[in-house]
Amino acid sequence: MAYTIALNFEDGVSRFIECNENEKVLDAAYRQQVNLPMDCSDGVCGTCKCHCESGRYDLGDEYLEEALSEQEFEDGQVLTCQMIPNSDCVISVPLSSQMCKTGSETYTAQVVRAESLSDSAIELNLELTSHLGVPFLSGQYVNIQLPNSQDTRAYSFSSMPGEKTLSFLIRNVPNGRMSQYLTTQAKPGDVLNLTGPQGSFYLREVTRPILMLAGGTGLAPFLSMLHQLQGSELKHQVHLIYGVSRDVDTVKLAQLEAFAAQIPQFSFSVCVTDPASSAELKGYVTDHIEPGQINDGEVDIYLCGPPPMVEAVITFLKSKSITPRNFYYEKFAPQVSKETA
Template structure:
């Protein structure tokens, strides 16, 4: 039996390794040429200390209190030289990936299709060369090289981790380098290179109610999260508020309706800024955040959207004296060509 261990380094790089039953994380990493910090490998020095965010494991008792205190262990900290997983795990490694003689991964893919979703967004679907797909944490992103250039653009996955097909929601910018390629030159069979996965915005273990806040193509990472929740199950209330500028920018509603059927306790609402909208809820996401979805603060909030939306939500929480149990957010800024910048 083997378990998948996600190693998240402090520079945003994630690497995934296989860990055999009875094997320590440190040994598994070294076997796969990732040199996690260590001095002794005997539970004495504490150099290999990290934090396990999710997963089951055994630590045994062959380490010193000076290397890992009871308080640190209660906070989820581990010694990778002693940690023996009994499930898939996610570990925060408090050093840069380069110091562990590893770097961001790369994978090639073939363009399968480009689907216009609205005047504002496109869906890009790639077929990965590796039949096993790409391991990532739902919510993370990759950098995709734009064919015909040496530049890359960053996009969050909207597909399930490990799938052979990887999908992304792309904002359709008139002067955007990637969106220009997708509108004008892209053809099935084109070759693209992905580097990643990257990012600290990803779904943690669901132990309490979840509130998801999406703005525009910031919906993408939540589609990946919901795919995983549909596969693994959840008994916690999960609510998504999805905000856009006008009615035509609402996309993937059929997919969201499908998640209502597939994910227990999942619900969603949409909000449209345009005052002429046909939508029931007009204005901004902060105008339509009822108290019941905040669960008196006992809620994990995930937010992905453009900087003004992120700043507005942060300001709203401060003004309303709302302090969620956990608050994870990611701002995205559209890239345009230099001529348009």
């Protein structure tokens, strides 16, 4: 049996390696040309110390406390030279990927479809031609290179990790180069280069209630997370508040309803800021966060949206003196071409 180990580096790059049964993470990484930090490899120096964010493992008892203290052990610190996984794991490496002589993977894919879901959102579907799938953590993003250009744009996956077919929910930016390509030029069979995955915004192990806050096409990473949650036995409530500016900006409602039907602990609500909206909930996302969803701070909050929305949620939490157990957020800003910016 082999386990998948996600190595998240300080520069945002993620690499995925396979660790065989009874194999130490450090050995598995070197076997796959990822040079994790090390010196003694005997649990003596602590040079290979990393943080395990999720997963089960065994460190044995042959390392010295000078290399890993009891408190560090309790906090999830690990010595990769001693760590033997018993499940898939996510490990944060306190170095850049370049220092470990590795980097992002590059993939090629063909356009299957580029569809305008509204005048503000485009769905891009790609099929990989160079690999069987892209390993990533639900919520992460990839850089997509514009055809006949060195320019790239970063987009979060909205599809399930590891699949050959990829999907992205992309904001239609006026005068944006990628938006113009997707709406006026893209055709099935076009070849695009992808580099990644990257990002520290991804779904962690669900150990308490989760509140997801999405603004516009910031819905994309949550769709990927919900794909992952479909196959798990949730013991905690997961609620998504999806905010848009106008009624016509709402997309993927049928998919959200399907998720709600398939995931017993999941629910969602939609709010629209336009006062003339026909939506039941009007206003901003922060207007519709209920006390029960905050759970007296015993909650993990995931937030993805434009910078003003992110700042508004941070201000809201401070004004209510709410400190969630974990608060993960990602803000995105549109990129327009230099000629029109």
